[in-house]
Amino acid sequence: MSLRTLRISLWGLVAVAALGLAAYFFLGRATPTQIEATPYGAPFVLTSSDGTRFDSAKLKGRPHAIFFGFTHCPDVCPTTLARLAKLRKQLGKGDEAFDIVLISVDPERDTPAELSTYVSMFNTPVVALTGTTNEIAAVTKSFGIFAEKVPDGAGGYTVDHSSQVLLFDRAGNFAGTIAIDETDPPALQKLRNITDF
Amino acid sequence: MRTLLAPFAALSLVACATEPPSITVTEPVVRITPSGGAGYFTITNAGGPDRLLRAEVPAMGPAMIHETSMDGGIMRMRHVEAVDIPADGTVRFERGGKHVMIGAGAAPLKPGGTTEMRLTFEKAGVLRTDARVEGAGGDSQGHAP
Numbered sequence: 001m002s003l004r005t006l007r008i009s010l011w012g013l014v015a016v017a018a019l020g021l022a023a024y025f026f027l028g029r030a031t032p033t034q035i036e037a038t039p040y041g042a043p044f045v046l047t048s049s050d051g052t053r054f055d056s057a058k059l060k061g062r063p064h065a066i067f068f069g070f071t072h073c074p075d076v077c078p079t080t081l082a083r084l085a086k087l088r089k090q091l092g093k094g095d096e097a098f099d100i101v102l103i104s105v106d107p108e109r110d111t112p113a114e115l116s117t118y119v120s121m122f123n124t125p126v127v128a129l130t131g132t133t134n135e136i137a138a139v140t141k142s143f144g145i146f147a148e149k150v151p152d153g154a155g156g157y158t159v160d161h162s163s164q165v166l167l168f169d170r171a172g173n174f175a176g177t178i179a180i181d182e183t184d185p186p187a188l189q190k191l192r193n194i195t196d197f
Numbered sequence: 198m199r200t201l202l203a204p205f206a207a208l209s210l211v212a213c214a215t216e217p218p219s220i221t222v223t224e225p226v227v228r229i230t231p232s233g234g235a236g237y238f239t240i241t242n243a244g245g246p247d248r249l250l251r252a253e254v255p256a257m258g259p260a261m262i263h264e265t266s267m268d269g270g271i272m273r274m275r276h277v278e279a280v281d282i283p284a285d286g287t288v289r290f291e292r293g294g295k296h297v298m299i300g301a302g303a304a305p306l307k308p309g310g311t312t313e314m315r316l317t318f319e320k321a322g323v324l325r326t327d328a329r330v331e332g333a334g335g336d337s338q339g340h341a342p
Contacts, residue, residue, distance in 0.1 A: 074235035074299070075265050076272045078228060078333040079292045085334060109232075117231040122334035146271050152298070153276025154261055163272040180267065180293065 040166070040174030041066075042142035046103065046129040049115035054129055059172065063098040063194040064127075066166045068145050070106030070159050071118040078121075080180060084165065085124040087188055095125050097195045103139060104130040105147035105161045169194045218282065219244035220321045225314050225328035227254055227299065229306055236260070236297030236314060236328065240288045249280040249288070251317040254328065258300025265293050274298075282318070308332035 041056075048054040065084055069077035084100045091097050102119065104110035107130050110118075115128040130136070140147050147161040165178040167190055175194050178187045225238040236252060253260045262277045280295065282288055290296050297314075306312055307330065314328040 071230065072232045073274070074228070074230055074233060075263070075274065075296045076293060078230055078235075082334045114231065118333070121230065121332050123332075124334070150273075152261075152263075152274070154259060158263075158274045160271055160273040162270055163267065164270050179270065180272070 040143065040168075041139075044135070044139045044142070046131040046135055046139065047112055049112050049119060049128040049130075051112045054127070059099060059101070059168070061170055063170050064101050064168050065098055065178070065191070065194075066101045066103060066143070066168070068103050068105050068140065068143075068147065068161055070104050070161075071110050071114050072106060072156075073159070076163055076180065080163070080165065081119075081122055081126065083187075085122050085126075087184065087191055088124065090184075090188060091191055091195065093195060098191060099127050100124070101127045101129065103136070104128070105136065105140065105145070105159050106149075107131055107133050107136045167191070167194050216245035216284070218242050218247035218284075218318065218321045220247060220282065220318060220324060222314075222316060222324055222326045225326045226331055227257070227306070227312055227314065227328045228331045228333060229308065230333045231301070231305075233258055233298070233300040234306075235292075236299055237290045237292065238314070238316075238326070238328070239290070240282055240316075242282050242284065242286050242288075244284065245320075246284045246286075247282045247321050248319040249282055249316060250319055251315075252290075252297040253315045253317075254297075254299050254302075254312055255315065256304075256306060256312045257302035260297050260299040262295065263298040264295045267293075279319075306330045 044056045046054050067080055067084065069080065081100070081102065088095065088097060088100065104115065110130045112130060115130055119126040119128045143166060145162045147159055149157050149159055152158045163180045167175045167177060169175045176190055178190060219242060221241045223239045223241065227234050227236050234257065236254060240249065249262070252262055262280060263274050264277050265272060265274050277295065280288060310330050311327040312330050314326050316324045316326070318324065
């Protein structure tokens with residue numbers, strides 16, 4: 001065997017291994033058996049966009065996708081919410097299939113009224129929650145969410161924050177995340193997993 | 198094939214640093230939210246290098262160029278002073294990347310229409326384009342940052 005053919009066959013092996021790993025991550029992770037039932041986040045009471053108090057116990061028995069964001073976030077937050085709305089439509093089980101929950105990481109600006117106007121733009125039911133700075137800090141901490149106010153360069157501020165969508169099944173068990181750069185097929189499979197019974 | 202491509206390769210070397218930029222802006226979109234919105238577009242340059250200094254939507258509030266980046270799952274948004282437009286290059290302002298962060302105007306824009314967008318370049322000057330106005334729940338095509 002010449003060095004050249006040896007090199008080619010070795011690279012071939014590398015490619016096969018990479019494909020195998022990719023298949024494991026993309027396919028393996030999406031199967032229901034791989035999902036661990038880990039308790040995640042603590043129960044909370046926040047304020048809903050209709051101004052009423054919202055107890056997380058209301059989510060019991062309902063699969064849900066929690067996303068942390070804020071209404072003054074022009075790029076990633078609307079993109080994520082619109083995507084969740086689109087995926088829920090693609091799932092074809094109606095708006096009741098799973099709840100889309102937005103928790104504000106900007107409680108100073110995100111009043112219930114502000115949240116209400118914001119979520120109405122998505123033409124789909126969204127549970128939008130805000131609270132006092134302390135309440136929000138407690139929730140982000142319990143869900144392991146990073147959120148930090150930073151100057152926006154024009155006298156205002158923006159909020160850097162964890163961007164992943166947290167998935168919970170009907171029993172309230174943490175069932176994985178959807179990353180912002182994840183393609184639709186695995187994201188849809190994960191949503192199918194929390195809504196199939 | 199190689200001989201076929203050679204003239205194109207030579208052409209691509211034509212634009213040098215001293216040549217004026219030749220800029221076109223395509224797919225301009227303003228996606229609105231109650232607090233303002235975000236502007237997206239593609240800049241194609243068929244000439245020498247330039248820089249984008251400002252992007253504004255007169256019908257809306259103050260605007261600035263921002264860039265979203267991902268850092269271990271954490272979304273960070275930063276103000277960018279100016280954006281280099283390389284010679285014969287394409288720069289995309291897109292979801293999850295560079296975008297114009299725009300404040301709310303006196304009267305909210307309606308999705309479905311168009312609104313003027315002004316891009317100010319160091320050399321090419323002010324370029325006006327009509328941007329499509331899209332609601333927050335509109336085109337949700339995500340983009341990998």
